[in-house]
Amino acid sequence: MSKETNRRDFIGYSFAAVAAVGGAASLVGMKQAWDPLPSVLAGGFTTVDLASVKAGEPETFVWRGKPIFVLKKTADMEQSPRDLHVGADRFIIAVGLCTHLGCIPAWAKDKWKCACHGGEYNTSAKQTFGPPPRPLDLPPFSLKGTVITLGEQGPEHQAIAAAMKA
Numbered sequence: 001m002s003k004e005t006n007r008r009d010f011i012g013y014s015f016a017a018v019a020a021v022g023g024a025a026s027l028v029g030m031k032q033a034w035d036p037l038p039s040v041l042a043g044g045f046t047t048v049d050l051a052s053v054k055a056g057e058p059e060t061f062v063w064r065g066k067p068i069f070v071l072k073k074t075a076d077m078e079q080s081p082r083d084l085h086v087g088a089d090r091f092i093i094a095v096g097l098c099t100h101l102g103c104i105p106a107w108a109k110d111k112w113k114c115a116c117h118g119g120e121y122n123t124s125a126k127q128t129f130g131p132p133p134r135p136l137d138l139p140p141f142s143l144k145g146t147v148i149t150l151g152e153q154g155p156e157h158q159a160i161a162a163a164m165k166a
Helices: 007-034 038-042 155-165
Strands: 046-049 059-063 066-072 084-086 089-095 127-129 141-144 147-150
Touching: 046 059, 046 066, 141 155
Parallel strands: none
Antiparallel strands: 046 147, 059 066, 066 089, 084 089, 141 147
């Protein structure tokens, strides 16, 4: 030690250095804990090829742990401002959770029926019977060709959302 630095100063500087390193390590650990897990980031976007969906038979996909109903409408199913037009085909895309209590409705020939409280939704995802307060929710999506990407908002989603509010 030099004559200008006594033992007490050295211990103070050593403590400050250890505290700084410990504080930096704590901040790195907190940032890692706050960052979303890789599995959550991977689940943020899901792609669905609409060309594989058969007319009149809804398919269920999973996006962020929620069921997503995709129905390719037949010619005899009602027109709706909520329809997604892809070429000559019409599709309904909806979050498959009942807007009453969050149950998962089941497809029953020409409607989704919630077994919990008897709520019903038609082929345009509008509530037609029972306690649900609103239609099935619209997930954010974008469209490129016949492929939709769930989790990002495209112009098609914004147009359908605006038509639902009108």
